[in-house]
Amino acid sequence: MNAPFQARAGLRDPFTAFVCDDATADMLRPVAVEHGWSPEKVNKGGLRNAVQSLSVSASPNILFVDLSESADPLNDINALAEVCEPGTIVIAAGTVNDVRLYRDLVVSGIHDYLLKPFTVDQLRDTFAHAQMTLSGPRGEAQADKPHVMAAVIGVRGGVGASTIATSLAWMFGEKARRSTALLDLDVHFGTGALALDLEPGRGLTDAIENPSRIDGLFIERAMVRANERLSVLSAEAPIHQPLVTDGTAFFQLQEEMRNTFESTVLDLPRHMLIQYPHLVHDAHVAAVVAELTLAGTRDTIRILAWLKSNAPQTKVIVVANAVPSGGALEISRKDFEQSIERNVDVVFPFDAKVAAQAAKLGKPMAEVASGKLAAPFNTLSGMVLNHASEEGSAPEAAGSAGGKSLVDNLKSMLAKPKGKAA
Structure with missing residues (x-):
């Protein structure tokens, strides 16, 4: 999912989120506004809704997905990868506190995994790092290759x-x-x-x-x-x-x-x-x-x-x-x-x-x-x-x-x- 893609980042929606609960949605929306993203892009439904939605629409630059309701997070992330276009930076959140799961998710292409409950500052830091990843090397490559x-x-x-x-x-x-x-x-x-x-x-x-x-x-x-x-x-x-x-x-x-x-x-x-x-x-x-x-x-x-x-x-x-x-x-x-x-x-x-x-x-x-x-x-x-x-x-x-x-x-x-x- 984090593999480079020919299409440049500006052609996609900058951000979309799929969450399982109102508390997470309420935390995400003001942070999205701080980055200039539409708060309406924070959707309810978690991972299942994400897979359904992305199977018929383009992936955003940054995708936040809530794994809280997933019985098998790693397997479900693989299902997400099948409909998620290369170049999308995926940030996952969940309630399972297991370092092996974290490592497996990172290997599968996840950019970061936030353990719930997380703080607003943790969320801001994760989004900032995702944007640096999105614009840094990609932007330099475009400058080098007009x-x-x-x-x-x-x-x-x-x-x-x-x-x-x-x-x-x-x-x-x-x-x-x-x-x-x-x-x-x-x-x-x-x-x-x-x-x-x-x-x-x-x-x-x-x-x-x-x-x-x-x-x-x-x-x-x-x-x-x-x-x-x-x-x-x-x-x-x-x-x-x-x-x-x-x-x-x-x-x-x-x-x-x-x-x-x-x-x-x-x-x-x-x-x-x-x-x-x-x-x-x-x-x-x-x-x-x-x-x-x-x-x-x-x-x-x-x-x-x-x-x-x-x-x-x-x-x-x-x-x-x-x-x-x-x-x-x-x-x-x-x-x-x-x-x-x-x-x-x-x-x-x-x-x-x-x-x-x-x-x-x-x-x-x-x-x-x-x-x-x-x-x-x-x-x-x-x-x-x-x-x-x-x-x-x-x-x-x-x-x-x-x-x-x-x-x-x-x-x-x-x-x-x-x-x-x-």
């Missing part, structure tokens, strides 16, 4: 942008030790949850249909946990249901994720970029995933020009994905870089075996890859975090290709002899 938002944009369908977005989110969680949200905005055909062997749930479609519901509690309940540090919001909306939204839901989701997680990765299809340009406005970094083909080159030029005009504050990283070995390229890397008028930052080699293995295991490629294939994932993750941490520096040039430059570059490549195209 939020990072990265958008991953594929210049064409099938270039592997979703694969890279999933792996980048996994890298943030596992390697950078950041609480991370993966927001897959391909509402009908998204693969964010599928790639991690998860059921997407209805969280994203519910958010689109009811933007007013989006808040911290909604995020906690709608996100699907992939592991301790990575949560996913994805969808498999029926293909007969068109996406009808003005984009408000996406803006609110980004805002809540910024408050809840230390990192957000947006898997951003290019058609969503066009329809809802504000999606990339708050992104520190945009990773543009391309293929070394004629069509891929054209679309890379267009998207880089769009980013330069519409999101000049966003750092741009150009990623060449699934590059085959042996020089079997439709367009060489040199020609590609000349056409987009900037260098490729990260190159991912093509490896069908690792891609198939990752798909079968339901794991991101970054987790399965090793050796040379793992290196680009480390490079990309490091570049995103480094770019995001740079403050006040000029944005990465997104390339000035467009108009006549686009036409001239493509004509130049088409005019080359076939043997020299690779």
Whole structure:
């Protein structure tokens, strides 16, 4: 129960209590008011009422629970743990004066155990210590890790942008030790949850249909946990249901994720970029995933020009994905870089075996890859975090290709002899 959780403390109710008698309730209420908590959060019913209530509502930051009517306190606390979300600080009170029980309760996750009858000063001291525990290390961690938002944009369908977005989110969680949200905005055909062997749930479609519901509690309940540090919001909306939204839901989701997680990765299809340009406005970094083909080159030029005009504050990283070995390229890397008028930052080699293995295991490629294939994932993750941490520096040039430059570059490549195209 005291384990760290991605959601930040301010998104929950600060305090709730469940007590067995009026005397305890009367002592708790004025102390709650001293801390700025509502006295109405002191409820009657003890542990049984606590379990029932928390099974249908979010846990508070600090939970006070009375075990006086419990015949088996330790077993009942375990029942509470099943409905109590990680990160909640639990303070118990009871009438059993047994040091072994105290130790067992602490091991099970209880922050402190008060023996009844206790004094107001004891109660104040316990709450003060609980608040220090809640705000101290957690607050320092947030200060050390300001939020990072990265958008991953594929210049064409099938270039592997979703694969890279999933792996980048996994890298943030596992390697950078950041609480991370993966927001897959391909509402009908998204693969964010599928790639991690998860059921997407209805969280994203519910958010689109009811933007007013989006808040911290909604995020906690709608996100699907992939592991301790990575949560996913994805969808498999029926293909007969068109996406009808003005984009408000996406803006609110980004805002809540910024408050809840230390990192957000947006898997951003290019058609969503066009329809809802504000999606990339708050992104520190945009990773543009391309293929070394004629069509891929054209679309890379267009998207880089769009980013330069519409999101000049966003750092741009150009990623060449699934590059085959042996020089079997439709367009060489040199020609590609000349056409987009900037260098490729990260190159991912093509490896069908690792891609198939990752798909079968339901794991991101970054987790399965090793050796040379793992290196680009480390490079990309490091570049995103480094770019995001740079403050006040000029944005990465997104390339000035467009108009006549686009036409001239493509004509130049088409005019080359076939043997020299690779």
